[in-house]
Amino acid sequence: FxxxxxxxxxxxxxxxxxxxxxxxxxxxxxxxxxxxxxxxxxxxxxxxxxxxxxxxxxxxxxxxxxxxxxxxxxxxxxxxxxxxxASPDFSQTAIADLCPLLKKLQPGDRFGHTQMVAWIALVYTISPKALQIAPTESSTILATLLEDVRNETAWGDQSLCGSVQLAVAVGIRRLQLSPVDHAAAPAFDVNMDRLAERAMMNHAFEVVRKCIIQNDGFHSNETNIQVADALLKSFILLFPPKLMEMERYSEDELAMLDECAANG
Missing domain, CATH: 1.10.287 (Helix Hairpins)
Structure with a gap:
């Protein structure tokens, strides 16, 4: 098989x-x-x-x-x-099973191996590799996921929703900027910078770091590493202003912690 x-x-x-x-x-x-x-x-x-x-x-x-x-x-x-x-004629069907599996998680629920696999599989369907192989199918999935992440109240864990918002923002931006895939890109009615900002506010990167990369079994499969690596590198490449905002936020947080420590 x-x-x-x-x-x-x-x-x-x-x-x-x-x-x-x-x-x-x-x-x-x-x-x-x-x-x-x-x-x-x-x-x-x-x-x-x-x-x-x-x-x-x-x-x-x-x-x-x-x-x-x-x-x-x-x-x-x-x-x-x-x-x-990764099969273009099946990926849309897979989304119908993967999204509910992630949406039902509540804050504090254990994010186990199966949930990590579901997240990787979901992001894989809109990864750079998938967009290159089947841009039309991937754009359809992006449109579906965009509607899913817009309705944050349908997600049990808002931070997990944010991590998918991040993947959707990266996928749509990449599809729109690619000269090869541009013809397959529909007119997405959304501001990608705002979607990326919303993902950051929902602690998307904390989910990627703590729930995905630090998950048991993450490093045992090459696809896990490739998908997470491609997502993070694509964000850096496609949203440089947001990266600088993250750096400023981090500096402000560190300064606040230093001030708290100095004041006892």
Whole structure:
């Protein structure tokens, strides 16, 4: 499955085989199952099952082998999730499952591995790579997400909404400025600078730093790093005035902390 999805010349496949792949794998049920597995298929869960319902875990060497196999399976799971959302004819469907998963989180809820995967997958659909491969499909997703992040009250956690606002602002700005993709860009009725500013006010970067980059398992998958890296670098490139505002805010906060410390 993963090999077929990653194959760069899938368009050369016979139509019958390509149709079989789509009907068997590129579908919502498979995607939902993979998302569920990112939460349930863990080393702790599998070791507990083996220890309580089967014949035990074996010796230390056997446990190490099991751990390695589980970790490799987890990496394959993530690859499959990200490959599915990268498929232009499926990404819009994936959004319908990813957004509710993130919207229902409340402040103080645990932002676990599955939530990190959902966030990465969501941002991946409007990443520079996705915009380059399928600008028309990505612009449609951007329009959908723009409506989602405009309605902040629909999000349980406003900061999490801010992190998606940041990704949407970066995606639309990149699409509008690209000479190749410009024809695919619809007329977005929004001020990108204001949207980026709103994302900053909603502590978008704090979410990226604490919930995404510091999440367990973030560094174990290359796509996680690539998506977060592309988002942050794109913001720096496309919104330089906002970056300077952030620096000023940081300096003001540090000055205030120094003053508080000096005054006891």
């Amino acid at each position: 993963r090999v077929l999805l990653k194959w760069p010349r899938r368009e050369d496949l016979p139509i019958s085989l390509s149709s079989a792949i789509k009907s068997s794998f590129v579908q919502r049920g498979v995607f939902r199952h993979l998302l569920d597995l990112t939460s349930s298929f863990t080393i702790v869960n599998e070791f507990t099952t083996l220890a309580t319902k089967h014949q035990g875990l074996g010796n230390q060497q056997h446990q190490n082998m099991l751990r390695s196999m589980i970790e490799e399976t987890q990496r394959v799971l993530l690859d499959c999730v990200y490959l599915l959302v």
